[in-house]
Amino acid sequence: MKTLAQPIYLDHNATTPPLPEVVNAMCETLLTAYGNPSSGHRQGEPARRLLQRARETLQSYLGTPDEQFVFTGSGTEANNIALRSLARHGRCIITSAIEHSSILSSARRLQAEGIPTEVIAATAEGEVDLLALRQQLLAHRHSAVSIQWINNETGVNQPIREIMALAREQGALVHIDAAQAIGKIDTSVEALDPDFLTLTAHKFNGPAGVGVLYARQPELIDPLCVGGGQQNGRHAGTENTAGIVGLQRALELRYSELHKAISHMTALRDTFEQIVLDQCPWVYVNGRRDQRVCNTSNLCFEDIDGQALVGRLDSLGVYCSQSSACTTGRPEPSHVLRAMGLSEAQAYASVRFSFGVTNTRQESELAAATVAAEAEHLKRIFS
Ligand SMILES: Cc1ncc(COP(=O)(O)O)c(C=O)c1O
Known part of the structure; x- marks a missing residue:
């Protein structure tokens, strides 16, 4: 891409x-x-x-x-x-x-x-x-x-x-x-x-x-x-x-404008998630979907290395992260995902996307298409 x-x-x-x-x-x-x-x-x-x-x-x-x-x-x-x-x-x-x-x-x-x-x-x-x-x-x-x-x-x-x-x-x-x-x-x-x-x-x-x-x-x-x-x-x-x-x-x-901000972030996150999940049905959401804050999507790209995905997205211009920022750089799987029972491999395969009020719908759609294409590409390499 x-x-x-x-x-x-x-x-x-x-x-x-x-x-x-x-x-x-x-x-x-x-x-x-x-x-x-x-x-x-x-x-x-x-x-x-x-x-x-x-x-x-x-x-x-x-x-x-x-x-x-x-x-x-x-x-x-x-x-x-x-x-x-x-x-x-x-x-x-x-x-x-x-x-x-x-x-x-x-x-x-x-x-x-x-x-x-x-x-x-x-x-x-x-x-x-x-x-x-x-x-x-x-x-x-x-x-x-x-x-x-x-x-x-x-x-x-x-x-x-x-x-x-x-x-x-x-x-x-x-x-x-x-x-x-x-x-x-x-x-x-x-x-x-x-x-x-x-x-x-x-x-x-x-x-x-x-x-x-x-x-x-x-x-x-x-x-x-x-x-x-x-x-x-x-x-x-x-x-x-x-x-x-x-x-x-x-x-x-x-x-x-709290309600406007919340609806805006919800729409961006949901649009993004829908596109990625439609294009990559093997991807799943970490965490109880109906109990999430408006802006966060933590996705498990089973069987691929999340770090590799984050790196490729970074080079293309989509900035997201694995684990929390404070522990990035430390090669450890997310303690949160591990505590939820994900295996080490599943935790390493997970990536967090978090939206803000300054993002646009166009960005959400473009980011989703990029993420889906890169994930499919890596899946072919890893399998
Ligand atoms: C839940 C939670 N608590 C505390 C902090 C720490 O805040 P700060 O970055 O201002 O030290 C963060 C930051 O990521 C957080 O997400």
């Missing part, structure tokens, strides 16, 4: 391009509101106001009962703080085998420090095993649960209400990693009422390097960074005002 005239970016679960309005708002902030928000003089005032506005925007769109947000340097950092805070309160950490590496690595570190940790299994459809969760909650009187809302690799929407209900029944604290959920589903955080919740701006067309940890009871936070008393002592370090403004603007843009 010929290289595409314009590359097609289908890796929005790894990161999304910041929208021009976001970049403009950030540049404006760097030029005019460069003061330190902690400064007592007048140059600190605009930065303080912008941080406050970002907190108000977060509260109004997420529907949290208050403005208890800690700005962090990433979703990874927010997840680390959440787990550390849960452990600090003498809790056994219960998490699942399909979490993001920032949770699983934090849990492993806490376990090495003597904190009891349980990692529960997932079902073949990519959902957290609720029975296993219940058993662990019953086995550990003082526990805390950390579960993601949407899986970053398969896009499977976890049974978060049931998870919250089970945890609350046993008096457990709950952290939700909502990094892949915010801006892609229409649900109020208030209805769930978690103790902690993580989000990160670069998954909804904001800048990378800006995360948020919502804390229902901020006094539970065990700070990762100590130093100055910024953010009420909960996260020391001068705030990244421009980045936080970028997050605020991205949130505003996404939530002002």
Whole structure:
């Protein structure tokens, strides 16, 4: 096949391009509101106001009962703080085998420090095993649960209400990693009422390097960074005002047209998937199809090397990925797909395509035709 005239970016679960309005708002902030928000003089005032506005925007769109947000340097950092805070309160950490590496690595570190940790299994459809969760909650009187809302690799929407209900029944604290959920589903955080919740701006067309940890009871936070008393002592370090403004603007843009964005991404993903599955009936979808977030398609190209497919697509101008971005480059099969029971070969044969609001229908169709043709070509070579 010929290289595409314009590359097609289908890796929005790894990161999304910041929208021009976001970049403009950030540049404006760097030029005019460069003061330190902690400064007592007048140059600190605009930065303080912008941080406050970002907190108000977060509260109004997420529907949290208050403005208890800690700005962090990433979703990874927010997840680390959440787990550390849960452990600090003498809790056994219960998490699942399909979490993001920032949770699983934090849990492993806490376990090495003597904190009891349980990692529960997932079902073949990519959902957290609720029975296993219940058993662990019953086995550990003082526990805390950390579960993601949407899986970053398969896009499977976890049974978060049931998870919250089970945890609350046993008096457990709950952290939700909502990094892949915010801006892609229409649900109020208030209805769930978690103790902690993580989000990160670069998954909804904001800048990378800006995360948020919502804390229902901020006094539970065990700070990762100590130093100055910024953010009420909960996260020391001068705030990244421009980045936080970028997050605020991205949130505003996404939530002002949330339903439109969701329908757009759903249509692109479904069109893409339909074409690939029609042309390659031997390909199948990983994860429960009717429970997926709008933008993600994780496909198993049985019997072919997914890495080879990703490489060929890259050279033609279709950008997608295997496993999660944080672990690409490491020659290991996806821990998520393995936890769902896929064999090592099936996990290696799987590729994730994730759409964004900036993709078009034409891109979706062209990418699907390219993927199908390349997959058929590789299938002939491998068989
Ligand atoms: C579910 C999930 N949690 C956490 C993160 C980490 O976010 P960040 O890239 O901002 O560190 C990611 C990023 O891929 C993610 O998908």
